Every structure is written in structure tokens, then in C-alpha cells.
Amino acid sequence: MNRLALLTIVGILLPACSQQATQANSGLSSQANEQPSPTQSAQQTEGQAPNKTEKHMVSQPSFNCSSDGLSSIETLICQDGELAALDRQMTDVYQAASAKALNEHPPLLKAEQRGWIKGRNECWKSDDKLECARDNYRMRIAELQARYRLIAPSAEVSYQCDGIKAKEVMVSYFATEPATLIAEFGDSSSLMYSQPSGSGSRYQGRNESLWEHQGEARITWGYGAEPMICKLTD
Structure with a gap:
């Protein structure tokens, strides 16, 4: 009689355990499918917008904005994305012009550039400091591109x-x-x-x-x- 009861209990417990194991395996498979693959993670990372540090670097001018003794116009350049971009372009154009001015006699470019920087910083006297600085950059960049034939004549x-x-x-x-x-x-x-x-x-x-x-x-x-x-x- 006891043996018959024991067999009955085992028959009831075995299917229940099997069902729980199946559910557990199914849950693990579902979690694994939800986890992105390394390739998917890399693709998602590539598609993300630049973080704050990257954006900060992109908007920086060619000089160090944390330096002591910046002029008010240099501070303005650090605060304005368009002026910062013009400053980086100015640096690239000046370096290209310098490469072509190696045999220039007398060597005028370096002294002229120092004079231009002083003139740009004088924009603090202007009613529209932003426009004054912007025009100074655009005209100097155009001048160097033409004088040193950094672009071909149209x-x-x-x-x-x-x-x-x-x-x-x-x-x-x-x-x-x-x-x-x-x-x-x-x-x-x-x-x-x-x-x-x-x-x-x-x-x-x-x-x-x-x-x-x-x-x-x-x-x-x-x-x-x-x-x-x-x-x-x-």
C-alpha cells in the first residue's frame, strides 16, 4: 500500500519539475536574445551623437581658452562656435601660406600676422564686436588664399x-x-x-x-x- 502511494507521488512531481526546467531554459534563451551582440553594440555606439567632451573640443579655437590673460575678443571667440571655427580655419590657412613664404624676402608674413592679431583684438572698441571679429577673420583668410595662391584663380x-x-x-x-x-x-x-x-x-x-x-x-x-x-x- 505504501509503495503504491510513493509511486503516485513520484508520478505527480516529475512532470512538474520538467515543466519548471523548461520554463527556466526558455527564460534564459529570451534574455540571451535580448542582449545585443558585440557588433550591434559597436554599431549603436557609432550612431550615437558626440559626447559633451567631443562637442567641446570641436567648438574650441586654435588657442587655449583656459589660458590666463586672454583679451576680451579672444574670450568672445572661445564663447562663439562660428568664431572658433574661423580661428581654426585661419590657423590652417596661415600654416599653408607660411609653407609658401619660406623664401620670401623680406619675410613679411609672420610680422603681418602679429599685426593682424592686434587689429582683430581691437574689435573690443566696435559696437558689434562679433561682426567686427568675423569680418576680420574672413578678410584675412581671403587675403592669404589669394596672395599665396592657396586656391587657383577663377x-x-x-x-x-x-x-x-x-x-x-x-x-x-x-x-x-x-x-x-x-x-x-x-x-x-x-x-x-x-x-x-x-x-x-x-x-x-x-x-x-x-x-x-x-x-x-x-x-x-x-x-x-x-x-x-x-x-x-x-
Whole structure:
């Protein structure tokens, strides 16, 4: 009688244990499927946005913003992403220009760059310091790109002025930002920047200017000089 009861109990317990084991194995399999593979983890990591440290590094200028004695304009550059990007571009362009200026005599580039930095820092006097600093960067970058031919000219033309063959002005245009040109007349040259114009193309340098319209140009060369009437040569 006791033996019969024992067999009955075993018969009841065995199926229950088997069912629990099956459920446990099923739970483990489900957890394993939910865990991403190493490849999936790497892909997810690649798709994530840069962390705060990476973003901070990207927005930094070329100089150390934690340095003591920064000027107010340098502090502004550290606080503005666009100015910081322009500063990094300025550093790259200056280094490229320096490589081309190794044999320059006299060596002007380094001294000019120091002077430019002082001028940029003078933007603290401007009503719109941000715009002043931005314009300083853009014009200096464009100047170096044109002067040192860091980009190829978009066009090169020749003008003959006042109907005199010897009065020839050679002009190289550059698709910088802002647009620039370098004009050569006699033994001198002038860098000019594009200016707003109601008609034609107008460029202004330190004491020189060029206003071109329909193949004819009015070129002024020197302070107070009368404009020359110039036409494109064949």
C-alpha cells in the first residue's frame, strides 16, 4: 500500500519539475536574445551623437581658452562656435601660406600676422564686436588664399587702359569669401575685395579700385588718381 502511494507521488512531481526546467531554459534563451551582440553594440555606439567632451573640443579655437590673460575678443571667440571655427580655419590657412613664404624676402608674413592679431583684438572698441571679429577673420583668410595662391584663380584677364598699349593691367580673380582679385600694374600690385554694386563688379583695395561693367573697367591706381578707362584685350 505504501509503495503504491510513493509511486503516485513520484508520478505527480516529475512532470512538474520538467515543466519548471523548461520554463527556466526558455527564460534564459529570451534574455540571451535580448542582449545585443558585440557588433550591434559597436554599431549603436557609432550612431550615437558626440559626447559633451567631443562637442567641446570641436567648438574650441586654435588657442587655449583656459589660458590666463586672454583679451576680451579672444574670450568672445572661445564663447562663439562660428568664431572658433574661423580661428581654426585661419590657423590652417596661415600654416599653408607660411609653407609658401619660406623664401620670401623680406619675410613679411609672420610680422603681418602679429599685426593682424592686434587689429582683430581691437574689435573690443566696435559696437558689434562679433561682426567686427568675423569680418576680420574672413578678410584675412581671403587675403592669404589669394596672395599665396592657396586656391587657383577663377579667371585671369588683361586690360589695356586709356588706349595706350603700355598701360596694361593684369587681373587674377579668386573665388574666396569674400571674393578677391589681385591686379598688377607696372611694378606694383594690389589686393582688392568685392564690394556691393548696383551693376557690374566692383572691387576696392587700399588705394586702388576696379569697377567692371560689360567688358569695360574703370581702374583707379593710387590715392587721388584719376580713373583709367580700360578694355579687355583679346
